[in-house]
Amino acid sequence: MRYELYYWPSIQGRGEFVRLALEDAGADYGDVARRPNGTAAMQRFLQKQAFAPPFLRAGKLVVAQTANILLYLGARLGLAPKSEPERLRLHGLQLTISDWLVEVHDTHHPVAASLYYEDQRTEAKVRAGIFLTSRLPKFLRYFERAADDRFSYVHLSLFQMIEGLRYAFPKAMARQEQRCPRLLKIHDRVAKRARLAKYLSSPRRIAFNQQGLFRRYPELDEKG
Amino acid sequence: MRYELYYWPSIQGRGEFVRLALEDAGADYGDVARRPNGTAAMQRFLQKQAFAPPFLRAGKLVVAQTANILLYLGARLGLAPKSEPERLRLHGLQLTISDWLVEVHDTHHPVAASLYYEDQRTEAKVRAGIFLTSRLPKFLRYFERAADDRFSYVHLSLFQMIEGLRYAFPKAMARQEQRCPRLLKIHDRVAKRARLAKYLSSPRRIAFNQQGLFRRYPELDEKG
Numbered sequence: 308m309r310y311e312l313y314y315w316p317s318i319q320g321r322g323e324f325v326r327l328a329l330e331d332a333g334a335d336y337g338d339v340a341r342r343p344n345g346t347a348a349m350q351r352f353l354q355k356q357a358f359a360p361p362f363l364r365a366g367k368l369v370v371a372q373t374a375n376i377l378l379y380l381g382a383r384l385g386l387a388p389k390s391e392p393e394r395l396r397l398h399g400l401q402l403t404i405s406d407w408l409v410e411v412h413d414t415h416h417p418v419a420a421s422l423y424y425e426d427q428r429t430e431a432k433v434r435a436g437i438f439l440t441s442r443l444p445k446f447l448r449y450f451e452r453a454a455d456d457r458f459s460y461v462h463l464s465l466f467q468m469i470e471g472l473r474y475a476f477p478k479a480m481a482r483q484e485q486r487c488p489r490l491l492k493i494h495d496r497v498a499k500r501a502r503l504a505k506y507l508s509s510p511r512r513i514a515f516n517q518q519g520l521f522r523r524y525p526e527l528d529e530k531g
Numbered sequence: 532m533r534y535e536l537y538y539w540p541s542i543q544g545r546g547e548f549v550r551l552a553l554e555d556a557g558a559d560y561g562d563v564a565r566r567p568n569g570t571a572a573m574q575r576f577l578q579k580q581a582f583a584p585p586f587l588r589a590g591k592l593v594v595a596q597t598a599n600i601l602l603y604l605g606a607r608l609g610l611a612p613k614s615e616p617e618r619l620r621l622h623g624l625q626l627t628i629s630d631w632l633v634e635v636h637d638t639h640h641p642v643a644a645s646l647y648y649e650d651q652r653t654e655a656k657v658r659a660g661i662f663l664t665s666r667l668p669k670f671l672r673y674f675e676r677a678a679d680d681r682f683s684y685v686h687l688s689l690f691q692m693i694e695g696l697r698y699a700f701p702k703a704m705a706r707q708e709q710r711c712p713r714l715l716k717i718h719d720r721v722a723k724r725a726r727l728a729k730y731l732s733s734p735r736r737i738a739f740n741q742q743g744l745f746r747r748y749p750e751l752d753e754k755g
Binding site: 356357358359362367368369370371372374375378379392395396398399400402403406409417418419421422427430433434437441446449453 | 580581582583586591592593594595596598599602603616619620622623624626627630633641642643645646651654657658661665670673677
């Protein structure tokens with residue numbers, strides 16, 4: 308099966324969680340919006356069939372929403388067990404990662420995504436403070452306990468969360484991740500997976516940057 | 532099958548989307564946290580197995596996250612077609628409803644859910660303004676086009692969104708919903724479903740209130 312991923316071409320964003328799954332599985336896929344005129348192709352599609360990127364086409368099928376795409380791909384690409392209880396459990400974890408990601412985004416854009424960061428710096432500082440002292444420890448603690456050792460697409464997503472959080476909040480993470488030996492082990496094992504390691508060092512891996520979900524504003528991090 | 536729903540006992544919140552499905556299907560279920568000492572039972576569970584309510588127990592199975600619960604129940608309660616493409620499509624719609632709901636919540640708590648509304652009124656006004664002029668029309672337009680006539684749990688959730696939005700933003704909705712004849716038809720048909728109508732007029736239906744996701748702050752609505 309050939310897959311076509313539709314996502315913004317210049318950020319990792321939510322699409323990266325899908326890219327990691329496709330790359331780790333060695334799937335045959337295209338990253339549509341990164342081709343010439345690809346963003347226009349994606350926009351035409353958006354007006355007709357999906358609320359927001361990412362979405363995935365597989366033949367006639369269109370799958371919208373990151374976690375839904377991973378639910379679909381997990382079964383097909385060998386990235387999830389086939390039993391229904393396990394699939395539901397992993398999907399519940401992935402949806403909790405989606406919630407976590409929204410909270411990361413909101414640290415730099417609490418008032419509105421459509422306004423500039425510079426126009427909501429004061430509120431961002433309040434929100435980031437609450438995130439780092441209360442929410443981040445809670446999410447880390449939850450996944451440290453809930454993640455299991457068996458590889459799945461959830462491991463790929465936890466890897467991405469840790470990478471992103473280290474980019475955005477290097478000081479807070481250096482301190483807080485020490486309490487999460489299991490998550491760190493998952494992260495390190497993912498980084499060493501052959502196809503994934505190759506992807507991460509390829510030009511296909513977009514670097515973290517200040518347009519994505521994870522952004523580095525030193526004033527929002529813990530004091531060092 | 533007997534189902535046990537775990538959700539906060541005094542608000543509709545996210546749990547209501549699950550209650551509507553269980554009630555419409557006439558399922559055998561308990562609303563655990565509404566029993567004496569039920570919230571304590573839920574809290575014990577939370578510390579062990581789930582990040583946040585709602586979650587659903589079905590025998591040994593625990594399903595977390597609203598949309599995941601509806602994905603699971605949809606197939607079992609006759610609230611969704613059985614074909615995989617249809618199930619993925621409906622789940623994508625439900626996840627987009629989840630995103631919509633977060634944006635509704637953020638109109639009154641943009642800076643942080645853990646702070647009082649009174650301490651973020653200025654920001655709430657900015658955020659609610661953007662929501663009503665830009666995001667609400669976009670979500671309504673999307674679902675007006677994407678929803679189909681075939682009944683499913685997504686119809687129940689769209690009913691709840693319209694009810695909640697009418698409660699929170701009566702003036703804006705009175706104007707904007709006129710552009711959505713299809714959504715209104717779905718809403719009205721849901722309200723007339725026999726078991727659901729009975730539920731809605733029963734004491735089991737918690738009234739909208741100022742602790743829930745949908746809150747009525749007149750200053751956040753459109754001017755009349």
